[in-house]
Amino acid sequence: MAAELHVALVAADREVWSGEATLVVARTTSGDIGVMPGHQPLLGVLESGPVTIRTSDGGTVVAAVHGGFISFADDKLSLLAEIAELSDEIDVQRVERELERAKAEGDAAAERRADVRLRAAASR
Amino acid sequence: MGAQLRVYKRRIRSVTATKKITKAMEMIAASRVVKAQRKVAASSPYATELTRAVTAVGTGSNTKHALTTQAETVVRSAVLLLTSDRGLAGAFNSNAIKAAEQLTARLEAEGKQVDTYIVGRRGLAHYNFRERKVAESWSGFTDEPTYADAKKVAAPLIEAIEKETADGGVDEIHIVFTEFVSMMTQTALDDRLLPLSLDEVAKESAPKGEILPLYDFEPSAEDVLDALLPRYVESRVYNALLQSAASKHAATRRAMKSATDNAGELIETLSRLANAARQAEITQEISEIVGGSAALADATAGSDR
Numbered sequence: 001m002a003a004e005l006h007v008a009l010v011a012a013d014r015e016v017w018s019g020e021a022t023l024v025v026a027r028t029t030s031g032d033i034g035v036m037p038g039h040q041p042l043l044g045v046l047e048s049g050p051v052t053i054r055t056s057d058g059g060t061v062v063a064a065v066h067g068g069f070i071s072f073a074d075d076k077l078s079l080l081a082e083i084a085e086l087s088d089e090i091d092v093q094r095v096e097r098e099l100e101r102a103k104a105e106g107d108a109a110a111e112r113r114a115d116v117r118l119r120a121a122a123s124r
Numbered sequence: 125m126g127a128q129l130r131v132y133k134r135r136i137r138s139v140t141a142t143k144k145i146t147k148a149m150e151m152i153a154a155s156r157v158v159k160a161q162r163k164v165a166a167s168s169p170y171a172t173e174l175t176r177a178v179t180a181v182g183t184g185s186n187t188k189h190a191l192t193t194q195a196e197t198v199v200r201s202a203v204l205l206l207t208s209d210r211g212l213a214g215a216f217n218s219n220a221i222k223a224a225e226q227l228t229a230r231l232e233a234e235g236k237q238v239d240t241y242i243v244g245r246r247g248l249a250h251y252n253f254r255e256r257k258v259a260e261s262w263s264g265f266t267d268e269p270t271y272a273d274a275k276k277v278a279a280p281l282i283e284a285i286e287k288e289t290a291d292g293g294v295d296e297i298h299i300v301f302t303e304f305v306s307m308m309t310q311t312a313l314d315d316r317l318l319p320l321s322l323d324e325v326a327k328e329s330a331p332k333g334e335i336l337p338l339y340d341f342e343p344s345a346e347d348v349l350d351a352l353l354p355r356y357v358e359s360r361v362y363n364a365l366l367q368s369a370a371s372k373h374a375a376t377r378r379a380m381k382s383a384t385d386n387a388g389e390l391i392e393t394l395s396r397l398a399n400a401a402r403q404a405e406i407t408q409e410i411s412e413i414v415g416g417s418a419a420l421a422d423a424t425a426g427s428d429r
Contacts, residue, residue, distance in 0.1 A: 012271040044342030
């Protein structure tokens, strides 16, 4: 059993992150799921939420993912999302403003997106 | 300066100005092609992974889904035609429109109704001028399409295919776009998006005959497929939009390059004519002077006598 996962986090218009990891935690529609090397082949629908990737050199990468899929086979894991941002790329102040606006306008989807971004940014 | 020469000079000036403009447009288009190609390349990991996932569900489960099963009798088809907003791109738009018309004619010959969806002002203008019905159209983003644009275009198509045929839904979706083969070659082609033929998709994603793993679906195969197929359509539309944009810029570049070359040739021909006219003018002036002085000399000689 290989001790590493090859992870590719891809958004619709770019590859956001790729590399080796030991654990990936993501939120599917039926709950959080953790994938470690040697997991059984899996294909799931992702909820919008933060995805945590524990890299093989001990670091942690957190990304905000808005909808998409997780697919895993042969120790290759791909996270497909229409929109995905690494926590480092998130501008907290801007997202807070977005959250305010979404709340004021009662836009639940935008509020949820902003919330996910903030949570991803908080855990970096 | 003689009238003839002045006319030539004026034409040379105007052609030179045109040449400068076409040259600039050529260079702008060239830099945009590179950018568009990069975007096509950047979108491919998502498309590849998505295709793999669709194949996995399609082959790994016996799920029947409206988007993968062929309707027994196809009553209505949707045709999505991708053109550009602006012209000056040689035969780019007319080729795409021609391809769409051939497809429409073929579908109609098979007894299907055709709903036309159009991206780009050029295609829309063509259909409006001929007073043909267009189901829906979009414009304003053909030079640099984003994923949000692709979603906007794909949404009514997905809605239409999910609707019952009796309520105005469609049974299949075709897309006509210009494939970017290389800098020199772009071909307009049509492709059936839905219903998906899984054999073809499988061939694309696993050409080496590799066996796909048996997936565990979360929450279930039906739900995964339900979520996957709209995304698949969006990603295909996005890819087609990007390729169309790249092709359009390449076609513009080529058209502008030949316009610049032609302007150069025209300037050369006109300069030759202008030189000949100037030479003729000088020759005429000399002969006038010589003739005049000879006449003067004759006159003085005569009066002396």
